[in-house]
Amino acid sequence: MKQGRVVFGGAVHGCTPSVDGRVRLADGRVVAETEVQWLSPFEPRTIFTLALNYADHASELAAKSSKDQAAFLTAQRSEPVVFLKAANAVVGHRGLTRRPHDAEFMHYECELAVVIGREGRNVPRDQALQYVLGYTVANDYAIRNFLEPYYRPNLRVKNRDGGTALGPWLVPASAIADPQRLRLTTHVNGKLVQEGTTADMVHDVASLIEYLSGLMTISPGDVILTGTPKGSVDVRPGDEVVCEVEGVGRLVNTIIDDWTPAPRDAT
Incomplete structure (x- = not known):
């Protein structure tokens, strides 16, 4: 359930x-x-975040990059590009995310989030999905001018307070027959702006668990944000962003200005 x-x-x-x-x-x-x-539907422990794990998104960024950056972004990689995120970045369903006053282009990233349920080290790929507790939806915002060069996500953007929405539900792994056959969509103010499928991941869920557990022990509460497909649109204060992963959930988030006080919770 x-x-x-x-x-x-x-x-x-x-x-x-x-x-x-x-x-x-x-x-x-x-x-x-x-x-x-x-x-967040669970208390995150270590948050692993994948960069450029969809080939179409890498190509999309390459088209907007310098020649040297484009060459990197379109190159085939033998291993995932991973960085860590702190828990302060997480906000729940219907949460507010601030757009910094000096952001030139801020976009959503609809992602399948994989929550680990068992401790493991050197987990083989064919056993990897046995270590998954469940799945949720992530929206991991990126600020394009803070991400130069694009292949080096940094503290300034990826660990901002409330910059990563998670939820609303943790769906048990048993409810998802195949995590590589899920449709992802994003709507901004009701308009479809992003659409893709987890089948297009460069490194699939099982491969990511094998890779990460080969570097370090994975533990219950760890979460892997598996990347986003193409479809980057600039979002502004007042925009409602809805990210949906088939069978997992519908995550709603609103952008506010960096200088706007967040309303107090009436509950």
Whole structure:
């Protein structure tokens, strides 16, 4: 069953979807989705983030890059490009993400997020999916002018407070027959701007688990953000961004100006 975490009445509650589109708290109360403050559906431990794990996205960035950068972006890589993200970057479903005042181009990145459920080291690829607890949706914002050169994601953009939305649900691994056959879409203010499939990953979920566990011990609560397909559109304060992964969930996020105070939670 899908599981989430929310704040309601000044306390943190586990929750599940209700049949009428609302949410059922662990104590049995049913409330509207908009009555709660959404948290990440699990408490992230180490957050692994993939850069350029979809060939079409790498080509999209290459077309907007210098000659040297384009050569790197379009080259075949024998291993994934991975960097780490801190927990402060995470915001939940219906959360607010600030656009920095000096951002020239800020875009969403709809991603399948893989949550680890077992400790492992040197996990072979053919056993890798046995280490997956479940899946959720991620929207990992990038600020193009902060990412120069594009193949070196950095602290300034990828660890900004609230720059990575996760949720709303943690879907058990058993509910997803094949993580490499899922459609991803992003809508901005109701308009479809991004569409792809996890079948187009350069390095699939099992390969990523094998690779990461070969470098270090993976542990319960670790999460892998597996990359995004092409379809980068600049987003501005007031935009509502909806990222959806087939069978996993629909994640809503709103952009606000860097100078706009976030409203207090009424719950």
